[in-house]
Amino acid sequence: MSTSTIDIASPVATLDNSNPFFAPSTLPFQAPPFDKIEDAHYLPAIEAGMAQQRAEVDSIADNLAPATFDNTLVAMEKSGRLLARVMTAFSAVTGANTNPTLQDIKTQVAPRLAAHSDAIYLNANLFQRVATLYNQRHSLNLDPESLRLLETSYDGFVHAGSNLSEADKTRLKQLNEEASTLSTAFLNKLLAAAKETLFVTQDPAALDGLSESQLAAAAELAKSRNLEGWALTLLNTTQQPVFDTLANRETRKAILDLSWTRTQNGGPNDTTEVIARLAQLRAQRATLLGFPTFAAWKLHDQMAKTPEAAQQFLTNLVTKATALIAEEAKDLQTLIDSQNPGSTFQLQPWDWSFYAEQLRKARYDLDEEAIKPYFELDSVLEKGVFYAATQLFGITFHERHDIPVYHPTVRVFEVKDSDGTAISLFYSDPFKRDNKNGGAWMSSLVHQSRLLGTLPVIYNVGNVAQPAPGQPVLLTLDQVTTFFHEFGHALHGLFSNAQYPSLAGTAVARDFVEFPSQFNEYWATYPAVFSNYAKHHATGEPMPADLAEKIRKTKDFNKGYHLTEVLASSLIDMQWHTLPPDTPLQDPDAIEAAALSKAGLNLPYARPRYRSTYFAHIFGGGYAAGYYAYQWAETLEDEAIQWFETHGGLTRANGDRLRSMVLSRGNTEDLAQMFANWVGTESAT
Numbered sequence: 001m002s003t004s005t006i007d008i009a010s011p012v013a014t015l016d017n018s019n020p021f022f023a024p025s026t027l028p029f030q031a032p033p034f035d036k037i038e039d040a041h042y043l044p045a046i047e048a049g050m051a052q053q054r055a056e057v058d059s060i061a062d063n064l065a066p067a068t069f070d071n072t073l074v075a076m077e078k079s080g081r082l083l084a085r086v087m088t089a090f091s092a093v094t095g096a097n098t099n100p101t102l103q104d105i106k107t108q109v110a111p112r113l114a115a116h117s118d119a120i121y122l123n124a125n126l127f128q129r130v131a132t133l134y135n136q137r138h139s140l141n142l143d144p145e146s147l148r149l150l151e152t153s154y155d156g157f158v159h160a161g162s163n164l165s166e167a168d169k170t171r172l173k174q175l176n177e178e179a180s181t182l183s184t185a186f187l188n189k190l191l192a193a194a195k196e197t198l199f200v201t202q203d204p205a206a207l208d209g210l211s212e213s214q215l216a217a218a219a220e221l222a223k224s225r226n227l228e229g230w231a232l233t234l235l236n237t238t239q240q241p242v243f244d245t246l247a248n249r250e251t252r253k254a255i256l257d258l259s260w261t262r263t264q265n266g267g268p269n270d271t272t273e274v275i276a277r278l279a280q281l282r283a284q285r286a287t288l289l290g291f292p293t294f295a296a297w298k299l300h301d302q303m304a305k306t307p308e309a310a311q312q313f314l315t316n317l318v319t320k321a322t323a324l325i326a327e328e329a330k331d332l333q334t335l336i337d338s339q340n341p342g343s344t345f346q347l348q349p350w351d352w353s354f355y356a357e358q359l360r361k362a363r364y365d366l367d368e369e370a371i372k373p374y375f376e377l378d379s380v381l382e383k384g385v386f387y388a389a390t391q392l393f394g395i396t397f398h399e400r401h402d403i404p405v406y407h408p409t410v411r412v413f414e415v416k417d418s419d420g421t422a423i424s425l426f427y428s429d430p431f432k433r434d435n436k437n438g439g440a441w442m443s444s445l446v447h448q449s450r451l452l453g454t455l456p457v458i459y460n461v462g463n464v465a466q467p468a469p470g471q472p473v474l475l476t477l478d479q480v481t482t483f484f485h486e487f488g489h490a491l492h493g494l495f496s497n498a499q500y501p502s503l504a505g506t507a508v509a510r511d512f513v514e515f516p517s518q519f520n521e522y523w524a525t526y527p528a529v530f531s532n533y534a535k536h537h538a539t540g541e542p543m544p545a546d547l548a549e550k551i552r553k554t555k556d557f558n559k560g561y562h563l564t565e566v567l568a569s570s571l572i573d574m575q576w577h578t579l580p581p582d583t584p585l586q587d588p589d590a591i592e593a594a595a596l597s598k599a600g601l602n603l604p605y606a607r608p609r610y611r612s613t614y615f616a617h618i619f620g621g622g623y624a625a626g627y628y629a630y631q632w633a634e635t636l637e638d639e640a641i642q643w644f645e646t647h648g649g650l651t652r653a654n655g656d657r658l659r660s661m662v663l664s665r666g667n668t669e670d671l672a673q674m675f676a677n678w679v680g681t682e683s684a685t
Contacts, residue, residue: 014048021045021086027403028414029425029457030446032089035404039101042090046109049083050116056080057119061126069140072129073149077451077500084501087113088445089406095443096429096436096461097407098191107184114180118173121160130154145668149500152667155301161289172288179281186274187437187620193269194234195434197262199255202229209247211369216468234259235463236438236616238565238607241476243353244368252350263613264588271613276585278619279576287581295577295625302509303632303672307578310511310628314570317631318599321567324560328356329605335359347605356558364557366550368476374547375480376537377430377464377473384480384533385487386413388523392655393495394418397426407433410459415494424494427459430473430483431466438463438616440482442489442517448496448504456505458493460486472537477551481524488520489513497664508667510626514633515675516663519640525552528650561606563631568608570628571595573618577625588612636675643679 015022020036022045027033056079063071094102120126133140134154137147161172200222201207207215207230218230225231232242238259246252263271282294291297295307304310332355333347347355361367386397396416403412409431415424427445446457462482467473475483489506492513498504506513523529527548534543575595579586592612596602610617617623640658647654661678 015045015082019045021049021082021089024081024085028400028422029455030085031403031412031425031457032085032092032445033404034089034406037089039099039105042086042102043105043109045082045086046090046105046113049080049086050112052082053080054116054119057123057126061123061129063129067129067132069133069142069146069150072126072133073146073153074451076126076153077149077449077502081452084447088443088447091443092445092459093406095441097433098435103188103191107181107188110180110184111177114176115173118160118169118176121157121162122164122169122173124162127157127162130157145499145503148668149503152503159289159297159300164288168288172285175281175285175288179278179285182274182278182281183620186271186278187616189263189269189271189274190236190614190616190620191435191437193262193614194236194438196269197234197258198225198227199232199251199258200227200229201251204230206248206251207246209245210242211245213467213471213474214242216471217465220468233432233465234262236614237609238611239349239353239609241478243350244357246354249351249354252354253348256350260607260611264611271619272588273585275576275588275612275615275619279579280581280583280585282577282624283579283581283583293578293580295574298577298625302626302629303511304628307574307625310625310632311574311578313632314567314574314628315599317563317567318571318601321560321563322600325564325603325606326560328558328560329603331359332356332605335362349605349607352561352605356561360554360557364550364554366547366554371543371547371551372474372476373472373536373538374534374543375475375477376535377475379533379535379537380475380480380483381428381430382533383535384524384529385483387532388484388520388526388529388650389487389491391528391650392523392652393491393659394652394655395423400425422455424455425457426490426494427457429459430462430464432463436461436463440486442486442493442506444493444505447501448493448498449501450497450499452501454501456494456496458490460490462486474537481521484521484524485517488517491520492516492663495659495663496666498666498668503667505666509671510623511629511632512636512671512675514629515636515640518630518633518637522637522641522644523650525555526650564601564603564606565609566630567599568596568601568606569610569615570631571599571601572608572610572612573615573623573625573627576612576618639675639679 019041020033021041024030025033057076060072060075060079065071094106130153133150137150142150161169164172207218210218215230218232221233222229222231232255234240238256240255240259242255243252263269286292286294286297289297293307295310299305299307299310304313329347332352335355335358336345336347336351357368382397389395394417397413398416400412400414403425405412405427407429410427410429413426413428414422415426417423440460440462442458442460444456444458446454448454448456464473464475464479493505496505530548531542534548535541572592572595575591588611592608593602617627623629644654658678662674665674
């Protein structure tokens, strides 16, 4: 080894070669060998991975040769390969197919992984090398992507605390480890609550309005839990899909009460104290790092830049939302009054979806149950989601049955480019399980990097209820939209063509990462795509044109309500994360009341999409002070739709332009400028 380069390929931490993570997978695309991975393999591989990367980083930091881009930045990008291998697989299974053993491992390693990250970013010698290069950046003749890596790396070190005193670094490490532990505890409690919180009844009248397939699934669930009658589970949101047709008002209220209190009932799954302490820790950490609030620290490198800008953006939307929802509420109350003459029955949160669905039927002659037979899951995925991608980008999907999966219901597809070149593997895991986190998401099992010679392995996870045996899997329009949304994230990952793994795929600002996914929803009802997948599951007949037209006409129906519930959650998020560091532990009810009252969203008939105690995005995911990103990205989506409609819609030329100028670029250039270049404007939101 020369004195000017670091050889980080040789292992410095021992791991038994019988462990499947010992060496890169020999499967296509280096896909994880889930058929060989056992629970017992994860912890030793994680420990060895951390030890190996620490040794690699120490070698980089302590190199006596002057810092160069290759022996510092490139060497850092190459470090931690073992840890990356095990953590991508571990994150997948602990999110989508966990068990008590895996949860225990996750609890054990959470603070250690936080400490591991701190050991890298708070390494004074390493930071000095990065800072030296940063100060020389304009004379290093770096290509644009390498310069971007240097600038984002330096910013990452500073943002993580590299400029702190040793005493402050010690305090920061303590805060980070505790926060990581609490975030893991929050997710564990949330998962347990999702499994244990059921609405159970032996009275069939309580479930009036549910379809035969829904009743069969509820009976099957009750039987599987050794319960009498019928059982209904909760989705991760406040409102529940069954409210659309569930005629029994007492049942609706009971289910909403269960949803609202699932993690705030004083039991073992109560998250109140966890989130209060998490918010406090985040505020203290932000101040230690030189920012007045956690939101200010978090948003400094986002498109919004400041919490004031994000807050103003949300406030501007509130005016629109409250005007819309007031009209919608008036219409629903009129409907209620017409059905209950002489009654003082006032619209409540558990009534909204039921009467909104009735109003939609009356206004547009559209019944959700009438359209579901045309949205069979496999057809939506293969003839809808995949078809749109093929038309836009020329890529094709070929199912593979030889790639091991972490659950039998997961499907794997090899993605090929228009010239037949294999570019990615895509895993689809659509079904709800008791041991799966709520919601839907995308992530990677292998990250793309030209430097490392790796191609992306991407997965989408959903929570579609499995019907009773022998019944088709029929989706709602919202679920169809979710499939397109998550595949937008998948496209962002599988098209990645970055040199460095740190800049690849979805490694972008939170308020930009939702743009590709929200824009991909556009194709769900695009006529050429819709007609290809919206076919009756039993007859294969396309959805009648008049029914499809009714769906398009209802696009903006109930828009005020949907906007309000998301804005309410966004404002609650900002309320938690703009707390000053000396604030005592907060009561979630008080935080929510303050946020909604200040914005004028404390409405008697509408509740936030997520309340604090089960808000996984901000207390268990990466959206703390960033839930506003969904609405922010919607403004980018609107520009994108306008661009496509102006330039001919669903064409290969348009798709290829989006792919080359945005989806393949990751974080390799300034995101606002990237978007502006694509749409041909001078600036982006």
